[in-house]
Structure formats: structure tokens, C-alpha cells
Amino acid sequence: MLAFRHNLTAKAALSSMGSESRAYLQLQPYSPPKWAEALKKIPKQRFSLATLPTPVHRWTLPGAEEFELWIKRDDLSGMQLSGNKVRKLEFIIAAAKAQGHDCVITIGGIQSNHCRATAVAARYAGLDCHLILRNSRALADEDPGLVGNLLVERLVGAHVHQVTKEEYVQHGSMALAETLATQLRAKGLNPCIIPVGGSSALGTWGYIEAFREMQQQAPDSRGFTDIVMACGSGGTTAGIALANYLSGHKARVWAFGVCDDPEYFYSFIQGLLDELGAGSNKIGATARDLVTCVQAKGGGYAISSSAELQFMQHIAQSSGIILDPVYSGKAAKGLLEAMSSNPADWSGRRIVFLHTGGLLGMYDKLPQLQPIVGGLGRSHRLQLDAS
Numbered sequence: 001m002l003a004f005r006h007n008l009t010a011k012a013a014l015s016s017m018g019s020e021s022r023a024y025l026q027l028q029p030y031s032p033p034k035w036a037e038a039l040k041k042i043p044k045q046r047f048s049l050a051t052l053p054t055p056v057h058r059w060t061l062p063g064a065e066e067f068e069l070w071i072k073r074d075d076l077s078g079m080q081l082s083g084n085k086v087r088k089l090e091f092i093i094a095a096a097k098a099q100g101h102d103c104v105i106t107i108g109g110i111q112s113n114h115c116r117a118t119a120v121a122a123r124y125a126g127l128d129c130h131l132i133l134r135n136s137r138a139l140a141d142e143d144p145g146l147v148g149n150l151l152v153e154r155l156v157g158a159h160v161h162q163v164t165k166e167e168y169v170q171h172g173s174m175a176l177a178e179t180l181a182t183q184l185r186a187k188g189l190n191p192c193i194i195p196v197g198g199s200s201a202l203g204t205w206g207y208i209e210a211f212r213e214m215q216q217q218a219p220d221s222r223g224f225t226d227i228v229m230a231c232g233s234g235g236t237t238a239g240i241a242l243a244n245y246l247s248g249h250k251a252r253v254w255a256f257g258v259c260d261d262p263e264y265f266y267s268f269i270q271g272l273l274d275e276l277g278a279g280s281n282k283i284g285a286t287a288r289d290l291v292t293c294v295q296a297k298g299g300g301y302a303i304s305s306s307a308e309l310q311f312m313q314h315i316a317q318s319s320g321i322i323l324d325p326v327y328s329g330k331a332a333k334g335l336l337e338a339m340s341s342n343p344a345d346w347s348g349r350r351i352v353f354l355h356t357g358g359l360l361g362m363y364d365k366l367p368q369l370q371p372i373v374g375g376l377g378r379s380h381r382l383q384l385d386a387s
């Protein structure tokens, strides 16, 4: 039944793109939805890297069975588990190619999903890739190893430049990227800098488009009343919230922040809205009206408590959905807590949780996961009949 429905909605989404199927790894002309035509920085091209549309299906969160919950599977967006980042990169890489760059630089934490997605996308597009990765002072001079995202980055031949957390805070991500860009230019290269998380005005279009796709996948014309997601650098939320506003859909948009704090996200998202020409002096969109940011960082960015990991294990066991420890796991936990503390606010609504990916981040947590998963006691020596 679900598979059948998905087939129908997938077809509807494809036909709305103007063709029956999307050619893969092609630079294609892009035209925005009607309701987004007044924006600035409209991309001219898109490089098809993602496997779209991603599925939408019903989902049961243990402890929230009474609510109508759906899940949008952007963890299945393709390109080596690239999650939400591949949608942003479709526009960012297209522009880098069109502008004649020969390599890209981006920056993030040592297990950044965005950096890994960029490394793969750049290779697909024939661009070299330089990553600036933030590590602890004790480790920044060592070989970064091959855990999780690093394995993929290094297999595709990305250049890894490590900085310490202190250097990152002191200089800021843009200045560090500029420093590396200057060094590469001196060698005759022409680098394109991609900001943290791919959360630029251009990257925002990835989630303006994802909103359009998701609307067409809702079970009926009522659509989804609530869209819930993890928020790390803000671009995914900005795109969804802006599209929701411009299209007049009026769902509630919830961003569960996994770092910084809600104040930071309101102002960062406002910056993107302004850059896209949607801010106060033109369309009048304000981040605070478009989205509700909720603090969900727990112990801090990329730090997992065993309660969080246990929660993820419980979800995996009950529904087969594997969330990630840094983003979607914390967001889903935040959602469950919000539902439990104020059920009236969520009942009768049709809620969709955007699964943004991040599976490889799980490998970074193996020591913490061992007692939880090993403790299930489901691993045994096969008993062979001796007779």
C-alpha cells in the first residue's frame, strides 16, 4: 500500500519537473517555482547529483503513537549517503562549474557530513576538493584516520587540511578558507569557496525545491501541517521556511538546533532571507515569523549522551529507521519531548519529519554504542548440532 502510494507520488513529482525522468550528472537549466520568481540570486543551472524524489512514508516514533507522523527520506538522496547536503550542492557545484573554477574549498568539523558530500560531488563534477577540518589540538597534527566520513573523503582523494578548534574560533571559517584559497591561487589554481554546511543563498535553493517536491508527495491536498527538521548551519531550514511562506502553504516549520542557540539561527536565517531578497525591505519575510527554533543540542555539537544513543537504537529497532547522532537523532528526540510536554499542540496535525541523513557519523560513536547495541544480547555463537 505504501509502496503503491509512493509510486504514484513519485510520478507526480517527476512530471512536475517537466520530464519523465531526470538525467543523472547533467548540468541542466533551472527555473524556479512561480511563487519564488520574485527572489534574488535565482540559479540558472542545476547539476543533477541527487536521486529524486526521495520517498515519504508514515512513521511511528515510539512514545508518540497517537500522532500522525510522516518521514521524508532525504537520507536516501543518493550520492554515497550525502543526505541533505546533496540538494544544496546541486546548485553550488553547477555555479562553480559555470564560473570556471577548477577546485572547491569547504570547511567543517572532523566528521562533517557536508565536507564528505562536497568531496564526492566535486569528484563527480571533475573538480578537485580541499577540506579544512576542525579537530582537537591533540589530534590536529596526526593522520586524521579513516573513521566514518573521513574514509569516503580520502577514498575520493580530497585534500585534508586540519585546524585546531582554537584556530577555528580565533580566525573564523571564512578567513581560514580565504587563507587556503590564497595559497592555492599562488599555485595557479582557481578555487571556489563553499561556506559551512553549504548554507549559502545558492544552497538554499536546494530546500526551496525540496519543499516543492514534498508538497506533491503529501497524501492529500491538505498537505503537511508541520515540517520538522534538525538545524545545524541553517540552510535547510531557511529553504523550507521560505518556500512554505512564499507558496502560501502555511505549515508550521520547526528547527531543532544541534549547536549554537535559537537566537543565532534566527539571525543567520534572516541573513539568508535578506540575501535572497525576501527580507524586510522587499517581501517582508522575517525568520521569527517563518520558523520556530528549538534548542536541542543536548551536551553540545557532536556530543552524544547515552540516553540519546539509546533513543536512536530504540527507533532503529522499532521502525528500521536509523537516525544519526549529531543531527536527526537529537531533532527527533526534541520532537518527542515537545509532543509529550504539549500534546494538544500536535494532535490532529499531519507532521512530517525531514530525515537529513548522516549515517556515517554513527561510526564516530562506536565506543559509546558498543555497550548499548552489544547489551541487547542478540549476538550468539551459532549452535551446531553435534549428533
Ligand SMILES: *Cc1c(COP(=O)(O)O)cnc(C)c1O
Binding pocket: 083, 084, 085, 113, 114, 197, 199, 230, 231, 232, 233, 234, 235, 236, 237, 324, 327, 328, 356, 357, 358, 359
Ligand atoms: C548538515 C546536516 C544537517 C543540518 O542542515 P543545515 O542545513 O546545515 O542546518 C542536518 N542533518 C544532517 C545529517 C546534516 O549532515
